Amino acid sequence: MRYWVIIVLFCVMTFPAMAQQHQAELPYRLVGGKMIVEMKLNGTLRSFIFDTGASRTTLTSELCRELGLKVRDSLSVTDANGHKASYPLVWIDEIQTPDDVFRFKSVAAMTLPEPSPLACFPVDGLIGSDLFKQLIVVIDGKKKTVTITTAEKESAISLRKMANxxxxxxxxxxxxxxxxxxxxxxxxxxxxxxxxxxxxxxxxxxxxxxxxxxxxxxxxxxxxxxxxxxxxxxxxxxxxxxxxxxxxxxxxxxxxxxxxxxxxGVKLLDYGKVTLDYPRARFYFEPYKPENDFMERSHDVGLQVKDGDLVVAAVWGAMKDVVEMGDKVIKINGKPVGRYDFCESILNGIPELKAKKKTRLTIQTRLGEKVIVY
The missing domain is CATH 2.40.70.10 (Acid Proteases)
Structure with a gap:
């Protein structure tokens, strides 16, 4: 859900009395590797993916129709897969934090195409970095919270943990x-x-x-x-x-x-807390440990659901001589596979693949059945 916008637009942020620093806390939940938060859109709570890599807040076409939002302009975008396209732009009267501490008025939002690439996720769009250009954002992966504060005071975190x-x-x-x-x-x-x-x-x-x-x-x-x-x-x-x-x-x-x-990406939050001071253009990382050793192994075969079947969607190294892209998994640990729902696989994975550390897959290739350890 990341993209690069080649024009810059602005929204107006308002909040009650400026006499003190204001703060709002947004709980988030991880769904299919995405951070889901609640925000009020024109007074109604909606779910959004919290996406710091998106420079523009984005809505689904379905929501734009529901709210009667009219297209005012267009936006040129290159997304994370290198796709380039122009997308309609609408204006939102107001986006608020659930506690009404922050109110963002006249927000320009990009409209997603149909069918929505977010269709598998229980959301109405993305919240991007454009909303926070006057604010400090703290993301705590342990507490699963996004804390937003006004930026009168700079962070007390050591500058040794900072990058501009x-x-x-x-x-x-x-x-x-x-x-x-x-x-x-x-x-x-x-x-x-x-x-x-x-x-x-x-x-x-x-x-x-x-x-x-x-x-x-x-x-x-x-x-x-x-x-x-x-x-x-x-x-x-x-x-x-x-x-x-x-x-x-x-x-x-x-x-x-x-x-x-x-x-x-978002897995950085497994290792520490991130603070984004947008007005001062500062990134802080507060680690839970000063050093982390991944020592992880990667699969040489990747899988995905296509038309109800579990198929090969990535092949690495020597495994390229064994299976090919699109080959179908027909058995898992000797048991015939059933039909799978694409969105369910994105959000929750394949249950049979999570049951054991090592799984035997029987794959139908053009040269016959092959058994591999996944």
Whole structure:
């Protein structure tokens, strides 16, 4: 759900009496890797994906029809999968926090196409960074809260845990890979991973010692405002060391994609609290531990639901000689598979694949049945 907007629009923020610092707390829940918050839209509570990587608040076409919102303009967008398109723009009279502490008036919002790429999620759109350009936002992954405050006072967090935005209004920062290699990243809570590496950054870094190449594969991209991407060739790498706001992360695995920036995703919140001081263009990361070692293994085969079937949607390394994109899973641990719902798989996964650490998959290939360990 991340995208780059090439024109800038503004909304007006109001709140009661300015005599003191004001604060609102938004609980969030994680659904299918997305942060879901409640906001009032023209006085009615609605659910939205909280997406710091979106520079524009966005509504579904269905909601725009329900509210009778008229198209006033259009917006040129490149989404996280590299899709470029122009989308209708509408104006919202008012968006409020549920406690009415903050009221954002005359908000310009992008309208999603139909069918909505967010159709699987119980939401009416995205809340983007545009609402918070005058505010400080604190995201606490342990408490599952987003705290919004007015910005009269700067944060008391140590500057050693701070990185400056490289662009005003968006949490785009520089992180360090190894020693002496910098990567410009967008902190994007709409990205379900820890790190998604922009292909051009991969090309720029591969001649150095910033990462260790692991394998090449074929994969289908994640869902963004323009929908899912077609099959593409991607690379998988391991970063022996990444430094984010002074915190060290070791053995971080990332795969290449085609977003406008390398993405630092929502899984960062598993390791610490993030503060975004939008007016001062500052990103703070308060880690739960000063150093984190991932030491994780990645699947060499990825799966997704298509037309009710469970099919191969990513193939890495030597597994490319075993199965192909689109091959169908016919048995899991020796039991014939049933039919699956695409949205249910996005939101809650495949139950049979979560039951054991290792799962035997029988896959129908063009050369016959193959059994692999997933």
């Amino acid at each position: 935005f490289t662009q005003a209004g968006m949490p785009i920062i520089s992180i360090q890979a190894g020693s002496g290699h910098n990567i410009v990243c967008l902190f994007d809570t709409g990205c379900p991973r820890f790190l998604s590496l922009k292909k051009s950054d991969f090309e720029a870094l591969k001649s150095g010692s910033a990462f260790e190449f692991q394998s090449e594969g074929s994969t289908v991209g994640s869902i963004s405002v323009g929908g899912a991407s077609a099959t593409k060739v991607a690379q998988r790498v391991s970063f022996p060391l990444l430094s984010i706001g002074g915190t060290k992360f070791r053995n971080v695995i990332a795969e290449t994609a085609t977003p406008p920036y390398t993405l630092l």
